[in-house]
Amino acid sequence: MRGRNRWYALPYLLWVAIFTVAPMGLLLYYAFTKGGSGFTLVNFQKFLDPTYIKVLGRSLWLALLCTAVCLALGYPISYLLARHKHGNLLSMLFILPMWMNFLLRTYAWMSLLENTGLVNRLLGALGFGQLTLLYNSGAVLLGMVYNFLPFMILPIYNSLQRMDRSLIEAAGDLGANPIGVFRRVTLPLSLPGIMSGITMVFMPAVTTFVISRLLGGSHFMLFGDLIEQQFLQASNWNFGSALSVIMMVLILLGMGLLNRVGSNGNAEGRTIM
Amino acid sequence: MKKISFALCALLLCTLGMLTGCTGQSGQQVLNVYNWGDYIAPGVIADFERETGIKVNYSLYDSNEILYSKLQGGGSNYDVIFPSDYMIERLVRQNMLEELDYDSLPNAQLLDESYLNHPYDPGNQYSLPYMWGTVGIVYNKQLVDEDVSSWNILWDAKYAKQILMYDSSRDSIAVAMLKNGFSANSRDAGELAIAQQALIEQKPLVLSYTLDDTVDKMLAGEAALCVVYSGQAMMIMGDEQKGEQFGYVIPQEGSNLWFDGMCIPKGAKNKDAALQFINFMCREDIALRNVEEICYSTPHAGAYAQLDDETRNNPAAYPDDETLARCEVYTDLGDYLETYEDAWTHIKAN
Numbered sequence: 239m240r241g242r243n244r245w246y247a248l249p250y251l252l253w254v255a256i257f258t259v260a261p262m263g264l265l266l267y268y269a270f271t272k273g274g275s276g277f278t279l280v281n282f283q284k285f286l287d288p289t290y291i292k293v294l295g296r297s298l299w300l301a302l303l304c305t306a307v308c309l310a311l312g313y314p315i316s317y318l319l320a321r322h323k324h325g326n327l328l329s330m331l332f333i334l335p336m337w338m339n340f341l342l343r344t345y346a347w348m349s350l351l352e353n354t355g356l357v358n359r360l361l362g363a364l365g366f367g368q369l370t371l372l373y374n375s376g377a378v379l380l381g382m383v384y385n386f387l388p389f390m391i392l393p394i395y396n397s398l399q400r401m402d403r404s405l406i407e408a409a410g411d412l413g414a415n416p417i418g419v420f421r422r423v424t425l426p427l428s429l430p431g432i433m434s435g436i437t438m439v440f441m442p443a444v445t446t447f448v449i450s451r452l453l454g455g456s457h458f459m460l461f462g463d464l465i466e467q468q469f470l471q472a473s474n475w476n477f478g479s480a481l482s483v484i485m486m487v488l489i490l491l492g493m494g495l496l497n498r499v500g501s502n503g504n505a506e507g508r509t510i511m
Numbered sequence: 512m513k514k515i516s517f518a519l520c521a522l523l524l525c526t527l528g529m530l531t532g533c534t535g536q537s538g539q540q541v542l543n544v545y546n547w548g549d550y551i552a553p554g555v556i557a558d559f560e561r562e563t564g565i566k567v568n569y570s571l572y573d574s575n576e577i578l579y580s581k582l583q584g585g586g587s588n589y590d591v592i593f594p595s596d597y598m599i600e601r602l603v604r605q606n607m608l609e610e611l612d613y614d615s616l617p618n619a620q621l622l623d624e625s626y627l628n629h630p631y632d633p634g635n636q637y638s639l640p641y642m643w644g645t646v647g648i649v650y651n652k653q654l655v656d657e658d659v660s661s662w663n664i665l666w667d668a669k670y671a672k673q674i675l676m677y678d679s680s681r682d683s684i685a686v687a688m689l690k691n692g693f694s695a696n697s698r699d700a701g702e703l704a705i706a707q708q709a710l711i712e713q714k715p716l717v718l719s720y721t722l723d724d725t726v727d728k729m730l731a732g733e734a735a736l737c738v739v740y741s742g743q744a745m746m747i748m749g750d751e752q753k754g755e756q757f758g759y760v761i762p763q764e765g766s767n768l769w770f771d772g773m774c775i776p777k778g779a780k781n782k783d784a785a786l787q788f789i790n791f792m793c794r795e796d797i798a799l800r801n802v803e804e805i806c807y808s809t810p811h812a813g814a815y816a817q818l819d820d821e822t823r824n825n826p827a828a829y830p831d832d833e834t835l836a837r838c839e840v841y842t843d844l845g846d847y848l849e850t851y852e853d854a855w856t857h858i859k860a861n
């Protein structure tokens with residue numbers, strides 16, 4: 239970055255200044271003030287209420303659960319896709335729903351799951367009783383897994399796809415059984431993909447909102463909903479900003495932790511940060 | 512590389528251009544109208560555009576609080592907004608509304624005087640009423656075979672997971688306050704705590720906290736009881752196929768009587784066009800088209816006179832004086848608002 243090349247960074251710097259640094263500054267300003275007062279921690283004190291802690295705990299728990307389910311579903315799918323000769327085409331099919339707006343897809347789940355919805359009508363036609371599918375934590379989890387699963391599949395698929403096949407053959411030639419090959423060659427080599435997948439699912443999952451409102455009937459307030467409510471309903475920007483700051487710190491800590499684990503496997507795991 | 516940075520610069524400039532807002536291409540006047548969802552007759556905007564040559568940007572909100580936070584955020588330059596009584600009071604208190612210029616509003620005199628000069632805006636300096644209504648319970652007669660007369664039915668375990676509450680702090684807290692015999696405008700911490708506790712206890716019975724989707728869910732038979740605004744009740748009961756199944760009650764403990772006004776927010780870019788629009792909305796034929804479409808109650812004397820007998824005599828839309836006497840208009844809570852919002856957050860988060 240010497241001489242005139244330096245100027246190439248200008249648009250990027252401008253972008254970062256306007257859309258990252260400035261909003262962050264505002265957020266911090268609101269978080270540490272109240273009604274135009276000077277520096278105060280009162281917004282953070284307010285968060286120490288057990289109700290708000292409970293919301294945070296619920297968000298973390300659901301996000302962890304969602305990440306775990308996505309990993310459990312995503313890894314085998316990616317593995318099969320990577321070995322399939324039309325893998326690229328098939329993996330495209332997983333991204334296809336993402337071309338539609340996320341809200342629309344969530345609304346679609348609503349009409350599928352409600353008491354008079356498609357699933358229940360089908361069950362009724364088959365002679366089964368009606369199930370309450372909507373407005374419980376299961377529905378929220380389903381909505382999250384459905385929306386975030388592609389973010390798990392894609393990085394894992396990529397890492398498996400790029401893997402050097404001869405390593406697997408070599409492991410086999412050297413006498414490793416299929417389980418051994420997977421455990422000692424395939425899995426470690428796909429670890430960067432797993433790490434990216436976990437990051438890309440956990441982050442949006444822990445900050446998600448709207449899903450819990452639509453599929454959970456506003457019964458399961460998540461941290462994202464709490465922040466949204468402070469800004470849009472309660473017009474308490476100071477408390478909302480403080481909550482956002484808390485969330486960011488938690489995510490940063492989590493990512494740092496994950497990075498340490500990930501970097502033991504492969505340096506590529508860092509690229510997501 | 513050069514191409515990329517050029518492209519990035521161009522992108523940045525475009526974004527900045529978008530952020531600074533559109534001032535109307537080719538010199539055409541643009542009017543930004545911010546209204547509730549389902550709150551205007553189709554074609555009214557197009558007619559206004561055709562008659563005046565002003566282009567209307569029409570956007571929607573679903574609660575007074577969202578309207579307020581958009582205004583508070585600035586940068587949203589709306590010209591005409593439709594806040595309710597207590598929100599008008601709050602916006603006036605915080606100096607966020609323009610005074611109306613009655614020289615440009617000749618149609619204002621067509622409004623029925625009994626809907627003017629209310630405490631939320633004495634002398635209607637800042638607002639003209641657009642619609643009014645009440646809050647009550649809509650029940651599905653096929654699922655509820657008892658007389659609905661009290662808010663208490665929303666706490667009846669018999670209807671567990673068949674109740675829809677309104678996802679709005681003021682309206683839900685009001686229901687709990689009134690049920691316990693308190694005022695919907697109470698600033699008593701003890702009373703608010705009782706209301707909060709009641710709503711937390713009610714939570715397991717509630718199917719969902721909804722907004723504009725209440726009508727669809729009731730018609731689909733998803734729930735037996737719901738808290739709604741009177742116009743939504745009229746919409747449900749007016750449904751051609753299933754409307755007969757539903758009834759609307761303003762509970763005996765009293766309820767909320769509300770007025771939605773038309774206002775111009777402070778700093779509106781196009782005040783003249785905004786006044787033209789408000790005047791247009793007060794024109795008899797337009798007021799009639801709107802009220803016939805959206806089913807709320809009109810403060811327009813001429814439009815009311817032209818409604819069919821069935822609607823004018825419908826107690827859901829035009830309750831008798833005795834019922835209205837039991838109803839309270841929300842007032843601006845001032846400093847106490849944060850306490851209400853915190854209570855609501857606790858209810859929702861619990």
